[in-house]
Amino acid sequence: MIQYPGNLWLLLIVIPVVAILVSNFQKGKHDLYRIGGEWRKHQLYDVYLVKGFFSSLSFVFFIIFTVLALSGVSGTGRKIIDIPSKADIVFSMDISRSMLSDDILPSRLSRSKDAVKNIMGRLPEERYGLVVFKGRGVKLAPVTEDSEAVLLNLLSVSPEMFTSAGTNLESGLLAAASMFPKGEERRKVIILFSDGENLSGNPGKAVQFIKDKGIEVVVFGAGTETGKVLRDSSGRIVTDKTGNEVITRLDRSKLKYIASSLGGSYFEMSASGSVSEAVDSLALNISSSRLVTAGEEAYTFYLFLAVLLLILFVSIRIFPWKNVF
Amino acid sequence: MITFTHPVFLLLLALYPPLFYLRHFWKGRGGRLSFSFTIWQKEIFRPELRLTRFLIITGDIAFWIGLIALVFALSGPELVNREKIYLTRGIDIMFVLDESPSMAAKDFVPGNRFEAAKSVVKEFVEGRDHDPVGLVTFGRDAVLRVPPSLDYSYFLEQLGNLDLLELGNGTAIGMGVAVASLHLMHSSASEKVIILLTDGENNAGEITPVTSAAIAASFGIKIYAIGIGSKGPVPLEYTDPETGRTFRGVYKGVYDRDLLESMALETTGRFFHASSPGVLKNIISSINSLERIEKRSKTKIETRPVHREVILLAFVLVMYNFLIRKVFLNEVL
Secondary structure, eight states, X not given: OBSXXXXXXXXXXXXXXXXXXXXXXXXXXXXXXXXXXXXXXXXXXXXXXHHHHHXXXXXXXXXXXXXXXXXXXXXXXXXXXXEOSOEEEEEEEEOSGGGGOOSSSSOHHHHHHHHHHHHHHHOTTSEEEEEEESSSEEEEEEEESOHHHHHHHHHTOOTTSOOOOSEEHHHHHHHHHTTSOSSOOOXXXXXXXXXXXXXXXXXXXXXXXXXXXXXXXXXXXXXXXXXXXXXXXXXXXXXXXXXXXXXXXXXXXXXXXXXXXXXXXXXXXXXXXXXXXXXXXXXXXXXXXXXXXXXXXXXXXXXXXXXXXHHHHHHHHHSOXXXXX | OEEESOGGGGGGGGGHHHHHHHHHTOTTOTTOOOOOOBOXXXXXXXXXXXXXXXXXXXXXXXXXHHHHHHHHHHTOEEEEEEEEEEOSOOOEEEEEEEOSGGGGBTTSSSSOHHHHHHHHHHHHHHTOOSOOEEEEEESSSEEEEEEEESOHHHHHHHHHHOOTTTTOSSOOHHHHHHHHHHHHTTOOOSOEEEXXXXXXXXXXXXXXXXXXXXXXXXXXXXXXXXXXXOSSOEEEEEEOTTTOOEEEEEEOOOOOHHHHHHHHHHTTOEEEEEXXXXXXXXXXXXXXXXXXXXXXXXXXXXXXXXXXXXXXXXXXXXXXXHIIIIIISOOOO
């Protein structure tokens, strides 16, 4: 098994290295005859060839083995990780205007709120927190046992809560990821609600942060792919510069991509039973352990060879020329 | 902190000093051409090769650092992160803070009562460790500002944002305590505490303080009631957040000592009288030490292997040396 197959491309370095070594060897041959003299040509050439051959060989194999060590070849080690049975769950909710669209009734936002209530009802033992995001993420309720407080804050969630343009998913995820209290052995779960439209920010940065912290992610897509016209706060249909009606749609592929890059699962709110599926997929309240392929790779073997070869490379150079010079 | 999983490989470093000597200083080494060419009675012949020398030296340094780094990578370097994990549940502490205009009274120098109360609450929270804290404030009405949570930074942020009179002119002590009790009701903590800070008589709200104390008692919540204020008339100054107008005057009212005492008594808590910021501080720190439970914790050690980064560094350094010697300087062997 190879953990980082991309690193194997580094092996291509071997080609120019061999070319340089061969060309230098050829040039060196002529210089050798000039310095050493024609009369002991053969004696010199023998030493030169042997030294050149082994020196080049050791360097080339040094590169090969180092690259193999870097790519984490053959990882067979396994490790058991205990998964805590209790969880801290943070809801991160998109509150951009388009979440008011009624392509799923009564609206994307109401359905998301219902889903939050539903999840909290099904898992009453967990602790919850709430974040909303538009152009930036805002903490509405810290992670707490007090479900009433979370539900209270949920009531007030609307696109009018604050003004900041855009839908910055990155800040929504980062704000949620920073909420988990330290010093607790609990699972950390972010449940994201969004229609995936006009997402700005670079979720890539948030992805690494979330992965490093061992946070699990569930993504809920709100809306339909056919979409519906977008209305402003006074109920008029929003049009673009050319007068065409603006249609807001669920960007399924984007949300799916975000879910998969975070190792999480994606659910669609319009599908019936998606909330219970999501809850089941979290498999909370089940104390379990998981077998994972651990980072204990066989890299030491390759790297050890690489070090020996590099030492050999240096030693060949040190080795005297049979008192020729 | 860095640890090594296979430190035995570090022994390879012992090979390096002799190797280094042989490679760079030993007179009999290969790849070294000695020739006897001097100019009579002059200095020995020294070509001016500044750039070449510089390149060779940097290349050699890179090479040896690379060689050392490889051995470090081989011994399995890991970054260790220790995290304290609490095995016991802390105490839930809810602050119920008076936001009525009388809290603007200036007998708590340098600021007013409200600022003094805010700063002692801040100090209290900063001194806690893994106990959920929450915040309820009240004026004519009571509102939950922060549910009991371990997120101290959020608590302190919300506390800092508080302003007098946001909840109208009035002192609804009963409502404040009732709201706090409601949010502590479902808490799984073995001990639940309300710390009430007020300076006035109850004059608003649908729930009387006595009833609220009974509610708290029925949920097993303890109330520490702190009455704030010195005796006699005190100057007062505040700005109405809605109109922006500043009011100045003299305040004479005092808090209802009997009421606060009875609330504390009903819930097996305690009553304190804070006549100055110093006393208030002492009260808060004594509550801080009263409300301690034994905490059990363990240390979770997480390690992250970093050998790949080190290998990559070593590889780049060795290739730099190769580039200099074999490409720029056309070294043959």
